[in-house]
Amino acid sequence: IAQASEEDVESFGLSLIKTEVLGSGAFSVVFMVEEERSKRKFAMKRIPKSSVDHCRSHILCEQKITRNISHQFVIRQYASFQDKKYLYFLFDYLQCGDLMDVLCGEARLIKTSSGPSLMACLGSGSKDGEKGNKKYLVGLKEELAKFYVAQIILVLEYLHTNGIVYRDLKPENVLVDDKGFIKLGDFGFAKNLKGLKGERTNTFCGTPGYVAPENVFTQGYGYSVDFWSLGVLIYVLLTGKQPFNQPKTQDPMVVVQRIVDANWEVPYPPYLKPAAKELIKELLQRDHKKRIGCREGGFMELKLHKWFKNIQWD
Numbered sequence: 001i002a003q004a005s006e007e008d009v010e011s012f013g014l015s016l017i018k019t020e021v022l023g024s025g026a027f028s029v030v031f032m033v034e035e036e037r038s039k040r041k042f043a044m045k046r047i048p049k050s051s052v053d054h055c056r057s058h059i060l061c062e063q064k065i066t067r068n069i070s071h072q073f074v075i076r077q078y079a080s081f082q083d084k085k086y087l088y089f090l091f092d093y094l095q096c097g098d099l100m101d102v103l104c105g106e107a108r109l110i111k112t113s114s115g116p117s118l119m120a121c122l123g124s125g126s127k128d129g130e131k132g133n134k135k136y137l138v139g140l141k142e143e144l145a146k147f148y149v150a151q152i153i154l155v156l157e158y159l160h161t162n163g164i165v166y167r168d169l170k171p172e173n174v175l176v177d178d179k180g181f182i183k184l185g186d187f188g189f190a191k192n193l194k195g196l197k198g199e200r201t202n203t204f205c206g207t208p209g210y211v212a213p214e215n216v217f218t219q220g221y222g223y224s225v226d227f228w229s230l231g232v233l234i235y236v237l238l239t240g241k242q243p244f245n246q247p248k249t250q251d252p253m254v255v256v257q258r259i260v261d262a263n264w265e266v267p268y269p270p271y272l273k274p275a276a277k278e279l280i281k282e283l284l285q286r287d288h289k290k291r292i293g294c295r296e297g298g299f300m301e302l303k304l305h306k307w308f309k310n311i312q313w314d
């Protein structure tokens with residue numbers, strides 16, 4: 001990250017459109033900014049230095065990883081800079097938002113890491129089914145969900161092959177470009193495992209509801225956590241509901257207990273088709289050594305699963 005004064009941010013040629021907050025998370029706010037001369041739009045992630053003092057190495061990790069990887073389905077980072085108070089990362093602006101926006105239809109919601117966006121969607125009343133007077137959010141059409149998931153798998157394969165575990169897979173971190181293809185964003189929890197003993201790490205991190213059982217325990221874990229989160233993500237895309245972090249669950253310990261027990265059910269409505277349900281079951285396998293993607297067959301077995309039978313992988 002280049003050293004820069006507050007004035008340098010101005011001289012970089014950016015004017016902030018303050019009304020456009022695109023999203024926010026535990027540490028950051030993402031604004032839409034416009035380059036003064038070209039009027040080109042970017043997304044600018046702003047992270048207060050005060051909030052990241054204790055985990056500076058993680059933030060620098062995000063910076064390093066996103067600058068060093070290049071994949072058609074990964075968001076491109078243009079620049080990073082800082083002033084006295086904040087770190088800034090500049091990305092392509094993706095006007096379609098993320099997969100949670102897609103799931104919520106046209107609703108453009110400001111999401112927070114603590115705010116259950118699914119509930120916000122329910123309130124907005126967009127793209128939801130009707131049952132009596134009670135509205136419920138329905139999932140994406142199976143073929144569309146599959147199209148997104150296939151791209152996510154290709155990105156995970158690229159990342160894992162390059163020694164990177166992503167650790168925060170969820171719809172809010174998967175952006176969509178104007179042609180409908182995905183761009184994986186938010187490498188805030190990504191970590192390079194190359195060079196670590198057994199390519200394992202042990203920091204407990206991720207998003208409640210998406211963390212894998214082996215992440216909860218502190219014996220260390222590797223790439224397997226991304227396959228678990230993929231299972232949760234597929235469930236959310238297809239049903240509009242969460243398998244573990246149900247809206248009514250207030251107590252995080254209850255969620256954790258459900259996760260370590262791999263205790264999830266097929267929601268009603270809508271139904272999950274048998275192949276989808278089977279794939280989710282294979283991904284939400286409590287023992288990571290038996291989980292599809294991490295067990296012997298690796299990515300190939302995952303791609304050959306019958307849910308993907310009409311996907312051409314190359």
Ligand code: ADP
Pocket residue numbers: 022023024025026027028029030043045075091092093094095097098111172173175185186187188
């Ligand atoms: P955090 O680490 O705080 O979760 P993210 O990088 O995930 O930050 O960004 C938060 C939200 O901002 C995302 O869920 C998404 O809705 C929105 N966002 C992030 N980057 C972009 C972008 N390049 N274009 C459009 N929206 C974005």
Ligand code: MG
Pocket residue numbers: 025172173186
């Ligand atoms: Mg995020």
